[in-house]
Amino acid sequence: xxxxxxxxxxxxxxxxxxxxxxxxxxxxxxxxQIFLSLHGIEGIIKGEFLxxxxxxxxxxxxxxxxxxxxxxxxGSCRFKLPEDLKDETYNKIFTFLKEKDINVxxxxxxxxxxxxxxxxxxxxxxxxxxxxxxIGCPKTIDNDLNGMDHSPGFGSAAKYIAHTLRTIRADVDxxxxxxxxxxxxxxxxxxxxxxxxxxxxxGYCKDLVxxxxxxxxxxxxxxxxxxxxxxxxxxxxxxIAMAEGFRDIDHSLDKPMFSNTDDGxxxxxxxxxxxxxxxYLRDKLKVKSRSVELNIxxxxxTCISKTDSDxxxxxxxxxxKLGIDKSNLIPVLRRKEGKDYEVSYTEVEPDxxxxxxxxxxxxxxxxxxxLREKITxxxxxxxxxxxxxxxENGMPVFVELSDFTK
Amino acid sequence: xxxxxxxxxxxxxxxxxxxxxxxxxxxxxxxxQIFLSLHGIEGIIKGEFLxxxxxxxxxxxxxxxxxxxxxxxxGSCRFKLPEDLKDETYNKIFTFLKEKDINVxxxxxxxxxxxxxxxxxxxxxxxxxxxxxxIGCPKTIDNDLNGMDHSPGFGSAAKYIAHTLRTIRADVDxxxxxxxxxxxxxxxxxxxxxxxxxxxxxGYCKDLVxxxxxxxxxxxxxxxxxxxxxxxxxxxxxxIAMAEGFRDIDHSLDKPMFSNTDDGxxxxxxxxxxxxxxxYLRDKLKVKSRSVELNIxxxxxTCISKTDSDxxxxxxxxxxKLGIDKSNLIPVLRRKEGKDYEVSYTEVEPDxxxxxxxxxxxxxxxxxxxLREKITxxxxxxxxxxxxxxxENGMPVFVELSDFTK
Numbered sequence: 001x002x003x004x005x006x007x008x009x010x011x012x013x014x015x016x017x018x019x020x021x022x023x024x025x026x027x028x029x030x031x032x033q034i035f036l037s038l039h040g041i042e043g044i045i046k047g048e049f050l051x052x053x054x055x056x057x058x059x060x061x062x063x064x065x066x067x068x069x070x071x072x073x074x075g076s077c078r079f080k081l082p083e084d085l086k087d088e089t090y091n092k093i094f095t096f097l098k099e100k101d102i103n104v105x106x107x108x109x110x111x112x113x114x115x116x117x118x119x120x121x122x123x124x125x126x127x128x129x130x131x132x133x134x135i136g137c138p139k140t141i142d143n144d145l146n147g148m149d150h151s152p153g154f155g156s157a158a159k160y161i162a163h164t165l166r167t168i169r170a171d172v173d174x175x176x177x178x179x180x181x182x183x184x185x186x187x188x189x190x191x192x193x194x195x196x197x198x199x200x201x202x203g204y205c206k207d208l209v210x211x212x213x214x215x216x217x218x219x220x221x222x223x224x225x226x227x228x229x230x231x232x233x234x235x236x237x238x239x240i241a242m243a244e245g246f247r248d249i250d251h252s253l254d255k256p257m258f259s260n261t262d263d264g265x266x267x268x269x270x271x272x273x274x275x276x277x278x279x280y281l282r283d284k285l286k287v288k289s290r291s292v293e294l295n296i297x298x299x300x301x302t303c304i305s306k307t308d309s310d311x312x313x314x315x316x317x318x319x320x321k322l323g324i325d326k327s328n329l330i331p332v333l334r335r336k337e338g339k340d341y342e343v344s345y346t347e348v349e350p351d352x353x354x355x356x357x358x359x360x361x362x363x364x365x366x367x368x369x370x371l372r373e374k375i376t377x378x379x380x381x382x383x384x385x386x387x388x389x390x391x392e393n394g395m396p397v398f399v400e401l402s403d404f405t406k
Numbered sequence: 407x408x409x410x411x412x413x414x415x416x417x418x419x420x421x422x423x424x425x426x427x428x429x430x431x432x433x434x435x436x437x438x439q440i441f442l443s444l445h446g447i448e449g450i451i452k453g454e455f456l457x458x459x460x461x462x463x464x465x466x467x468x469x470x471x472x473x474x475x476x477x478x479x480x481g482s483c484r485f486k487l488p489e490d491l492k493d494e495t496y497n498k499i500f501t502f503l504k505e506k507d508i509n510v511x512x513x514x515x516x517x518x519x520x521x522x523x524x525x526x527x528x529x530x531x532x533x534x535x536x537x538x539x540x541i542g543c544p545k546t547i548d549n550d551l552n553g554m555d556h557s558p559g560f561g562s563a564a565k566y567i568a569h570t571l572r573t574i575r576a577d578v579d580x581x582x583x584x585x586x587x588x589x590x591x592x593x594x595x596x597x598x599x600x601x602x603x604x605x606x607x608x609g610y611c612k613d614l615v616x617x618x619x620x621x622x623x624x625x626x627x628x629x630x631x632x633x634x635x636x637x638x639x640x641x642x643x644x645x646i647a648m649a650e651g652f653r654d655i656d657h658s659l660d661k662p663m664f665s666n667t668d669d670g671x672x673x674x675x676x677x678x679x680x681x682x683x684x685x686y687l688r689d690k691l692k693v694k695s696r697s698v699e700l701n702i703x704x705x706x707x708t709c710i711s712k713t714d715s716d717x718x719x720x721x722x723x724x725x726x727k728l729g730i731d732k733s734n735l736i737p738v739l740r741r742k743e744g745k746d747y748e749v750s751y752t753e754v755e756p757d758x759x760x761x762x763x764x765x766x767x768x769x770x771x772x773x774x775x776x777l778r779e780k781i782t783x784x785x786x787x788x789x790x791x792x793x794x795x796x797x798e799n800g801m802p803v804f805v806e807l808s809d810f811t812k
Contacts, residue, residue, distance in 0.1 A: 011577050039582040071576035078581070162801050164703060170477035170804065171417050171706040175484070176445040202799055272681075295698045297570060300577040305800065383800035393608055394711065394789035395568050398576065 001103045002033040003320060004049065007139075008040035008109035008116070009078070011071035012153030013160070013304045014312040015108060015139045019074065020066035021316025022106045022137065023404075027054055029324060035100060036405065040077035040109070041116055044096050045089060050405040057404040065399035067309050068387050071300040073401060080112065081119045090123050097132050104133050104323030108316065110140040110151075111353055114330060118350040121328035133327035136350050137319035139312065141299045143192035144359065147352035148332035149343065152315055153299075155308030155382030158196035160301045161185055162383060164294065165200035165241065169208040172237045179237045179288040180228060180281050184274035186298055187243035189215050190359045193298070195375045197241035199383060202376060210238040212371065215245040216360050221252050224277070225284055232287070244271045244293075253280060271295070302396055306385025311343065318345055341381030407509045408439040409726060410455065413545075414446035414515035414522070415484070417477035418559030419566070419710045420718040421545045424514045425480065426472035427722025428543065429810075432510075433460055435730060441506060442811065446483035446515070447522055450502050451495060456811040463810040471805035473715050474793050477706040479807060486518065487525045496529050503538050510539050510729030514722065516546040516557075517759055520736060524756040527734035539733035542756050543725035545718070547705045549598035550765070553758035554738035555749065558721055559705075561714030561788030564602035566707045567591055568789060570700065571606035571647065575614040578643045585643045585694040586634060586687050590680035592704055593649035595621050596765045599704070601781045603647035605789065608782060616644040618777065621651040622766050627658050630683070631690055638693070650677045650699075659686060677701070708802055712791025717749065724751055747787035 005022045007015055019036075026034045034052035037043030057063070066073065082089055097105065107117050117136035124132060138145050141157035165183065172181050185194040191214020200208045210231045213219060219227075231238045247254065253276040274291035282289035311333060318331035329347040336342040364374040389396040411428045413421055425442075432440045440458035443449030463469070472479065488495055503511065513523050523542035530538060544551050547563035571589065578587050591600040597620020606614045616637045619625060625633075637644045653660065659682040680697035688695035717739060724737035735753040742748040770780040795802040 011580050042582060069576070070573055072580050073576075075582060076580045159800055163708070166801060166804070167476055167706045167708060168702065170475070170479075171702050174417050174478050174482045176448060176481060200801065202801070203803070275678075292701045292703070293699060296574065296577050297698070297700075297703075300573045302569070302573060380799060385800065386797060391792060393786060394565055394791065395572060395606065395608070397609070398572070 001031045002035065002101045003031050003104040003106065003323065004035040004037055004044065004097070004100065004102050005106045006037035006040050006043060006108065007072040007074045008076050008107060008113040009140065010110065011076065011300050012139050012141050013070040013156035013299065013301055014153055014309045015072050016066040016069045017309045017312035018108045018137050018139060018152065018316030020063045021313035022320040023052055023057065024063055025317040025320035027057070029321065033100070035102070036074050039075040040079060040113070041081070041093070041107070042077045042079050045092050047096065050401060052404060053406045060399070060403045062399055062404035065390070065403070067313060068302070068304065068389055069398040070302055070304065078112065081116050085123050085126060093120070094123070094129065094132070103131055104135065104320060106135050106137055106316070106319045106323060108137040108139055110138070111145055111355055111357065114138070114350040115354040117328070117330070118354045121350070124327060133323040135319045135323040135327065136330035136353070137316055138330055138332060138353065141193065142187055142190060144190040144357045145353055146356040146358045147348045149335040150333060150382060152308060152312035154192065155305040155379070156303065157186070157193055157298050158199060158379050159305045159383035160298050160303040161193055161197050161294065162199035163303055165197045165209055165239070168292065169200065169239060172239060177236070177288060178232055180240065180278070181237070182240045182242055182274040182278050182291045184242055184244050184271060184291060184293040186294070187215065188245035189357055191216055191243040191246070192360060194241045194243035195360060195371055196379045198372045198375050199380055201372065202380060208239065209241050210235060211240040212368070213240060213242040213246045214360060215243055217365055218249045220250060221248045221280070224248060225281070228281060228285065242274055242277070244273065247273060253277065302389050304387040305383045306387050307382055309387050314345065322347060407437045408441065408507045409437050409510040409512065409729065410441040410443055410450065410503070410506065410508050411512045412443035412446050412449060412514070413478040413480045414482050414513060414519040415546065416516065417482065417706050418545050418547050419476040419562035419705065419707055420559055420715045421478050421514060422472040422475045423715045423718035424543050424545060424558065424722030424725070426469045427719035428512045428726040429458055429463060430469055431723040431726035433463070435727065439506070441508070442480050445481040446485060446519070447487070447499070447513070448483045448485050451498050453502065456807060458810060459812045466805070466809040468805055468810035471796070471809070473719060474708070474710065474795055475804040476708055476710065484518065487522050491529050491532060499526070500529070500535065500538070509537055510541065510726060512541050512543055512722070512725045512729060514543040514545055516544070517551055517761055517763065520544070520756040521760040523734070523736065524760045527756070530733060539729040541725045541729040541733065542736035542759070543722050544736055544738060544759065547599065548593055548596060550596040550763040551759055552762040552764045553754045555741040556739060556788060558714060558718035560598065561711040562709065563592070563599055563704050564605060564785050565711045565789035566704050566709040567599055567603050567700065568605035569709055571603045571615055571645070574698065575606065575645060578645060583642070583694060584638055586646065586684065587643070588646045588648055588680040588684050588697045590648055590650050590677060590697060590699040592700070593621065594651035595763055597622055597649040597652070598766060600647045600649035601766060601777060602785045604778045604781050605785055607778065608786060614645065615647050616641060617646040618774070619646060619648040619652045620766060621649055623771055624655045626656060627654045627686070630654060631687070634687060634691065648680055648683070650679065653679060659683065708795050710793040711789045712793050713788055715793050720751065728753060
């Protein structure tokens with residue numbers, strides 16, 4: 001048996017844990033050749049791939065080192081497969097898979113990538129291809145994947161954000177004058193990460209994060225102004241955690257338009273609203289006001305949750321194993337009922353995930369205290385434990401592809 | 407004997423190590439009362455202060471926990487003492503110091519704060535005050551303090567920047583298309599921190615950081631465009647490390663003016679140029695281009711260099727000790743000649759530091775390779791070793807003032 005593994009979509013801090021899991025499962029299940037496609041499905045289309053050297057993988061402790069290495073080590077792509085199954089691209093992909101005698105293809109990615117998994121399986125079905133199983137493995141920091149309790153990648157990003165908000169609070173409190181600090185956090189359509197900034201407050205007797213603005217909640221500029229004014233009565237230095245996709249309901253600050261129309265992948269550039277809002281509040285309230293964009297560091301940091309990393313590993317492992325007998329599936333996490341955090345693993349079809357988005361439940365957004373309570377119960381277990389880095393010369397050293405490939 | 411300690415200027419990740427050092431020295435030298443002024447000199451003027459509880463300090467391991475706690479725990483200010491020594495402010499300060507029987511006042515801060523130390527000593531001299539010694543203790547992440555080999559605070563910021571650049575490189579390499587990522591790093595007039603991003607490259611066979619722009623070097627927009635074009639011939643995804651104070655020589659992108667005239671302390675807002683440059687390059691070179699501002703996180707992160715923290719502690723310790731017999735001095739670091747990194751401690755007068763700035767030497771800036779070589783030899787020893795954080799519930803927990811004060 002041979003297999004191929006690829007990574008797609010935006011990086012996370014634990015996407016390589018899923019890769020490590022899939023490789024480990026292939027080794028444990030006596031796969032002959034374990035291929036790694038570079039830059040997602042594009043590597044298969046272009047024939048750019050590597051092969052795992054099982055001896056080196058073990059010898060160089062690549063499993064543990066992959067679990068400490070943020071961002072997609074295989075590279076990624078944002079390639080959307082054509083709707084037309086007769087398109088030449090499909091032929092190229094399956095010619096490659098047959099040539100290399102691939103039995104299992106594991107695609108680690110987000111909802112766009114699960115669309116790829118879905119289409120490849122439709123192609124398999126229509127063309128009656130036997131012996132090639134295509135399995136998805138979920139990842140995203142945004143936690144907006146449907147059909148599961150939470151997405152691998154979210155816990156580590158939430159941990160980084162909560163950790164960073166604690167240090168930002170330490171900075172913000174330094175001066176004895178009124179100030180507003182708006183922290184812009186990833187999340188285009190869902191506010192999971194912005195909301196998880198509230199974890200920073202856990203165990204403190206005062207709030208470190210004072211206001212949270214997420215795309216799921218409607219606020220006018222006037223509402224925001226009033227929120228800030230009221231908070232400033234209680235607290236000198238206020239911190240607002242804001243999802244990058246949040247806008248005031250009237251889009252009052254959207255003109256002039258944001259710097260560019262798209263990021264090169266047809267996703268519009270949405271960040272930068274925090275800066276505008278900071279300017280607006282400074283002007284209106286005559287208060288020191290600034291914005292901090294956490295930017296790409298939040299999806300690629302070495303602040304990795306052990307819980308998240310272990311779960312991502314397990315999902316990768318299960319994905320590869322599922323592919324031995326089945327196709328068109330994605331392993332996912334379910335949370336067991338009960339006081340203590342415990343998960344079970346099951347699987348769903350890509351149709352449940354592809355092109356869909358999970359948002360924060362409406363009843364969590366009733367008021368700030370409810371959101372704080374709900375998100376803490378939900379996300380605190382996901383940020384537990386730390387993954388140690390290997391330091392050399394004062395900096396973390398990451399595993400390289402050459403450490404475990406031929 | 408009594409003493410008082412205060413922190414001033416912008417936070418650093420090790421400014422509390424200097425505080426820990428000063429407190430420890432006061433305990434070791436049998437000071438009776440150890441006061442802590444809140445928000446720098448303003449605490450003395452307003453009578454806002456705390457007193458160290460020596461038993462709690464020991465019992466709660468405050469020394470070690472302060473050395474792991476980023477950002478000024480006593481708060482800070484940007485208060486500039488009046489030039490006129492007859493101003494009422496001086497009277498207020500010395501009335502307080504006499505009332506509390508203060509023999510030693512240690513002021514931990516940057517070049518603005520050393521101006522305060524200088525003025526207080528001039529006041530002491532003119533008014534023939536005996537028994538009150540005012541000593542400075544240096545800190546700044548910018549490394550622009552004159553009269554010393556390097557500033558405490560710089561090593562940790564450099565460590566955070568180099569560390570973060572490694573993770574940004576891991577993110578940037580993910581897509582198989584040309585891209586430019588501009589990382590905006592603190593430094594208004596000196597490029598020490600931007601240059602120290604080059605440490606990220608150490609031990610790698612390819613450059614992780616491709617271009618460095620610092621305020622000390624003149625570049626036109628055309629020069630930058632050509633630099634980027636040339637680098638893109640060798641490397642698909644290029645990273646530019648840019649000091650926030652860097653501008654193209656013609657200031658072509660300065661209009662419309664930056665968001666606000668000052669940050670509330672009469673320091674102009676200088677950040678945001680990276681975003682404009684990213685927009686410009688995207689437009690000119692038709693390339694995916696983005697900016698990442700490291701922002702306040704770089705001065706307040708938990709990525710603390712053990713070397714830096716230990717040196718900051720020692721300087722705080724020496725500052726308090728110096729104050730027992732002398733006034734108008736600042737302990738500083740000197741680097742010993744020789745292959746291995748070793749420092750000695752000496753002291754200088756505040757006049758050498760106050761209101762001055764140390765820039766990167768001209769001969770380091772001859773070309774990129776020279777800068778890489780020079781900054782590596784200079785700064786690599788300063789980022790060695792890690793200070794462990796105490797984690798609870800997946801997040802770092804910091805020492806609080808109430809853990810070691812009455």
